[in-house]
Amino acid sequence: MLCEICDKLPATSSAIIDGTYYKNVCEPCKTAHVRVSSGHARWSRSIDVEDHEHEIQQPWNSDGTINARFAKLYPTQAKALFSDDELRRANRN
Numbered sequence: 001m002l003c004e005i006c007d008k009l010p011a012t013s014s015a016i017i018d019g020t021y022y023k024n025v026c027e028p029c030k031t032a033h034v035r036v037s038s039g040h041a042r043w044s045r046s047i048d049v050e051d052h053e054h055e056i057q058q059p060w061n062s063d064g065t066i067n068a069r070f071a072k073l074y075p076t077q078a079k080a081l082f083s084d085d086e087l088r089r090a091n092r093n
Contacts, residue, residue, distance in 0.1 A: 003024060003029050004022045005025060006028075008026075009026035009027075009028065009029070010026060011024030012025070012026055012030075013025055017030070054073050057074070059078070059082075065090070066078075066082055066086055066087070066089075066090035068091055071087055071090055071091065072091075
């Protein structure tokens with residue numbers, strides 16, 4: 001089965017392109033016509049940040065204070081960096 005768009009290459013999948021459903025589309029045509037809006041890309045990045053927040057936590061906040069979220073997520077590493085008193089104060093705020 002040939003691609004419904006270019007009518008040259010073998011169709012490998014289906015796709016919705018510019019609001020029209022194509023049952024048989026080749027990969028080059030699908031890739032060339034599928035666009036991701038900047039709004040969708042921004043939303044996708046924000047979801048990634050939320051999903052992987054635990055992986056990007058830093059020990060200190062930008063103002064130099066202890067990042068309580070880091071201390072909660074990584075208690076062993078936090079104890080190596082901060083005193084018990086500093087950790088108690090950070091968790092109170």
